[in-house]
Amino acid sequence: MNQNQAIKIQHLNKSFGKGDAYVDVIHDANFTINKGELVALIAPSGAGKTTLLMMLGCVESPDSGTIWLGDEKVYENKWLTKETRKIRREKIGFIFQAHYLIPFLNIVDNLTLLPQTNKVKDEESKQKARELLEYFDIAEKENAMPSQLSGGQNQRVAIARALINDPEIVLADEPTAALDTNRSIDVVKMLKKIAIQRDVAIVMVTHDERMLEYCDKIMKIENKTIVFNDA
C-alpha cells in the first residue's frame, strides 16, 4: 500500500435504473490520489461528476469495487462500516458551490459544530477554529453571522469548516461557481496551498478551464471511465 495515498479506487462501478432506464455512469474506475494533490474533476454535465464525488464522500453507494480512504478500506462491494457519516465527519471535508454555512450560527460556531460532534472539547475546537480563521485572514469576524460577511469571506469560512477536523480528503463541488474570476483564482490558489501545507488530497469539480492550470492533475470522466491528464 502506498503510504502517501489519500484515495484509492479499484474496479469501481456505478449505474442507475433497470431495463430501458438503465444508465451505466462509472465503469471499472481505477485511480489513486495522493496526499498533497489538488485534482480537478471535469466532465460534461450528467457524466457522473457529482455521483463520483458522492461515492468518494461515502454518501452514494457504488454497485461494486473497492474504496480506500487513506489507509482504511471503507468499501468492498458494500460499506465496511454502518457509520459512513462518522467517516465523513472524521476523514472528509466538503466545500460546495455556495458557502452553505448554517445561517443561525455565528462563524466560530459554524466551524466548531463538527469537532464538537466528534467530542472535541469546546475550548480546543474554538482554538482550532480561531487558528483557521487567522490562516484565512478573517479572524476578526469570528462572532459575525454569515449574513454579515461578503461572499468571498463566507467561502473562506466554508473552506475553513472543511478543514476543521484535519481531514485527509477535501471534496469540493465547484467551489468557485459563485465567485468572479479573480476571487475564483484566489480560492483555487488557496486550495493548492492548503493541499501542500496540510498534506490533504483535494478533489475539485470545476467547469472553469482557467482553474486547471493551478491543479496537479485533471481527472476526466470519458465514456464512463476515468482518465487522468497532467495539468
Next chain:
Amino acid sequence: MIHLAKEDIKHTLGKFVVTAMGVGMLLGIVLIMVGVYRGMIADAEVILNDLNVDLWIVQDDTLGPFAEASKVHEDLKYTIKTINAIDKSEAITFQNLQLPLPHKKLAVFAIGYDIYGAINPINTKRLIAGRVLKNEHYEIVVSDKTLYKLGDKIKLGRNFYTVVGITHGTVASGGDPLVYVSLKDAQELQFTYSNKRIETDRARGILSKNSDLVNAIIATVKPGYINEEIAKDIRKWLHKSVYTRAQQKVVLTRYVVEKASKQIGLFTVILVVVATIIIALIIYTMTLEKMKEISIMKLIGLPNSLIVKMIVEETMLLGFFAFIFGNIFSHLIYTKFPKNVLLQLQDAWVLFGIVMVASVFASFIAVKKVINADPTAAIGG
C-alpha cells in the same frame, strides 16, 4: 456543545415570539374554558357550602330543586325535626327571578328562607355591605353582581323590596347572582297568582292560593348519627326523596353542569388538537426552510440525532413559551368573562404536560422530513 435549537430561535426570534403568542392565545382560551368549568362547579357548590346542611328532603321521586321542580309542604320541617337524630330543620325555596334594571331584566336565583329559623343561607363572610334579613316582608339581600346598592327599591310581583344587604361571590350553578328573601315573600312570589288569575280560578271554583309549599326541607344531623342511615329512614317512612350533602353535590355536578362540562371538555380537546396541529405546521414549515442546511449538516457528517434533537427542542420550546403566553393571556382576560372563571394551578400543570407531549407529537412530521432528507441535495447548487 452548541445548542442548535437555541441558536436557531435566536436567529428567528421575532417570528418565534409571534408564533408562540398566537399559539399561547389558543392555550389561554383552553385555560379559560377549564376555568369556566371549574367556576361552574364552584358556583354550584356556593349554596351547598353556605347552607352547610346534612340532608335535603325533597318531593318524592325527584332530584330536588336544583335539577327539577320539587314541592313539599312547609310543615314537613316539623315532622323532620321530631326525628331524634335531627338537630335542625328548615324550609327553603329556590326560584328564578328577573330583577328590573333600567334597560333590561337581570336573571337571578332567589333563595327564600325563614329569617327566624335555625339555618341561615346567607354566609355572613360574604356580606360586604348592609345586613341579613330582619323583617319578614319586603327586604332583599342581593349579590354585588346585580349592581344594586343598599336602599334601592326593587319591584317584585306586587311589592317593592328594599335592598338591605349586599353579598360577594354568591352565584348559582348557572352563574346567575343569588338574592335572598324571606320565606313568606318567596312563597308569595312563587305560589301566589295575580288578581286576574285568582278571579278566574274562583269563577272555576278553584282555590288558587296555596302558599305553604316550599321546594325543600333542609336539615342538620346530630353528631354520632350516620347521614345515610337517617336519609334511608326518612325515605322509608315519609315517602320523600332524601339526599345527603354529597349526593346533592353529585346532583349539581352530574345533572346540572354535566352537559356544560361535556361541551367545555369537547371545546378544550378541539382547541388542544388545533394548537398541536398549528405547532406541527409551524415547525414543519420552519424545518422546510432549513432543508438545505439540514442536507449540508447530514452531508458533512452530523448525526441525525443532533438534527432531530434540534427540531424536537424547538417544538418543545415553542410549546413551552406558548404555554407561558397562554397563562399570561388567560390571567389578563379571565375577569372580563361574565361567568365565574376559576384558574387553578393544577389545571395549568396538566395543560403544561399535555402541551409538552403534544409538542413532541407535533415534531414528528418535521423529524420524519429530517430523517428522510437527502444529503446529496446539498450538492449541485
